Amino acid sequence: MYGGLCRESNRRMQNESTKLPPLAKIWGATTEQWHDAAWQMRHACCSAEDLERVLSLTPRERSALQQAGCRLAVRVTPHFLSLMDPLDESDPLRRQVIPQPEELERHPEELTDPCGEQRDEKAPGLVHRYPDRVLLLCTDRCASYCRYCTRARMVSGSGDDQWRLDWEAALRYLREHTEVRDVLLSGGDPLLLTDEKLNAMLTELRRIPHIELLRIGTRVPIMLPQRVTPALCSLLHRHAPLFISIHCNHPRELGADAERALGMLADSGIPLGNQSVLLRGVNDSAEVQRALVHRLLQCRVRPYYLYQCDPVIGTRHFRTHPREGIDIISALRGFTSGYAVPQFVIDAPGGGGKVPLNPDYVVAEEPGRLLLRNFRGGIYEYPVTPQA
Numbered sequence: 459m460y461g462g463l464c465r466e467s468n469r470r471m472q473n474e475s476t477k478l479p480p481l482a483k484i485w486g487a488t489t490e491q492w493h494d495a496a497w498q499m500r501h502a503c504c505s506a507e508d509l510e511r512v513l514s515l516t517p518r519e520r521s522a523l524q525q526a527g528c529r530l531a532v533r534v535t536p537h538f539l540s541l542m543d544p545l546d547e548s549d550p551l552r553r554q555v556i557p558q559p560e561e562l563e564r565h566p567e568e569l570t571d572p573c574g575e576q577r578d579e580k581a582p583g584l585v586h587r588y589p590d591r592v593l594l595l596c597t598d599r600c601a602s603y604c605r606y607c608t609r610a611r612m613v614s615g616s617g618d619d620q621w622r623l624d625w626e627a628a629l630r631y632l633r634e635h636t637e638v639r640d641v642l643l644s645g646g647d648p649l650l651l652t653d654e655k656l657n658a659m660l661t662e663l664r665r666i667p668h669i670e671l672l673r674i675g676t677r678v679p680i681m682l683p684q685r686v687t688p689a690l691c692s693l694l695h696r697h698a699p700l701f702i703s704i705h706c707n708h709p710r711e712l713g714a715d716a717e718r719a720l721g722m723l724a725d726s727g728i729p730l731g732n733q734s735v736l737l738r739g740v741n742d743s744a745e746v747q748r749a750l751v752h753r754l755l756q757c758r759v760r761p762y763y764l765y766q767c768d769p770v771i772g773t774r775h776f777r778t779h780p781r782e783g784i785d786i787i788s789a790l791r792g793f794t795s796g797y798a799v800p801q802f803v804i805d806a807p808g809g810g811g812k813v814p815l816n817p818d819y820v821v822a823e824e825p826g827r828l829l830l831r832n833f834r835g836g837i838y839e840y841p842v843t844p845q846a
């Protein structure tokens with residue numbers, strides 16, 4: 459009976475993930491081609507002309523597409539395009555990857571390097587800001603480019619700065635700095651490296667005795683789930699403990715293919731977290747955020763951070779007031795599983811790092827008692843034990 463149910467649900471899953479979206483016809487793709495990451499990358503849309511085959515662009519989008527590539531290249535995988543409603547100009551997925559003319563504006567609050575990473579760069583590509591962990595920028599390429607990218611200065615090769623990783627210098631620094639116990643691989647998207655290259659990097663990092671934890675920040679399970687193969691999963695599994703933070707902003711990004719890719723990673727024993735960015739017109743409501751965190755948990759991904767959109771040049775149209783993020787957390791905390799609630803953070807400009815922003819549940823602190831507010835707004839008193 460149980461075995462029968464398993465077989466039944468396996469078959470259902472296979473059917474679902476091997477299904478070809480209607481959009482595949484545009485390229486004449488076979489099922490096998492569609493599910494091949496290299497095919498997806500070769501057929502990614504990088505211009506107005508490419509995109510026009512899939513969506514009808516608005517005049518605003520068409521004009522932005524003429525110029526936006528100088529700031530940050532345009533690239534969207536057929537997979538991500540297949541998740542959009544081609545007739546909806548304000549589709550939340552479309553808004554993340556198709557440039558708008560506002561992207562070409564520059565406002566006084568905006569910066570090229572909003573998180574101040576350059577000042578904490580200890581070797582080309584190695585950022586050491588926090589006491590015990592570092593950020594390693596492994597590549598400048600992504601499967602698709604997000605228009606609000608915090609590293610637009612160097613990602614995609616179109617911005618003002620050239621990405622550079624001096625791997626030998628980074629390794630030397632890491633070997634010497636015994637306080638570093640956690641290395642976060644990011645970029646660009648580290649999962650765009652070949653299995654061989656990724657394995658070589660992880661192997662060398664694993665040889666450093668004081669490095670306990672490896673982490674990868676990636677949007678591949680969302681933008682290019684076809685890249686998550688059994689070979690990749692077993693490679694990552696061999697370097698445990700290795701955590702992955704994905705980047706997903708809207709529940710519609712988690713279709714059958716992303717769910718399958720995330721399931722494969724979870725089955726390989728890789729703990730999964732999500733980092734999302736709070737974006738105007740994409741996910742700036744408690745309803746969308748609730749649906750997102752619930753869908754993430756279904757996919758075995760724990761919501762980790764919700765980021766205030768960094769003041770990167772050309773991203774004003776995406777930015778919400780920080781208060782909106784705090785209000786979203788208030789609408790989640792207590793109303794749903796604690797595992798579903800991310801930490802809302804602002805990465806403070808000037809290199810301040812991540813600052814948590816929380817609803818305030820302490821109403822008053824008095825001698826002998828603390829007045830607390832619960833998630834529904836009820837006031838409760840906690841008797842404070844006198845301290846010796």
Ligand SMILES: *Cc1c(COP(=O)(O)O)cnc(C)c1O
Binds near residue numbers: 585586588591593642
């Ligand atoms: C975000 C970040 C990290 C990792 O921070 P966690 O809070 O541990 O996830 C490390 N280094 C830099 C420079 C970062 O921006």
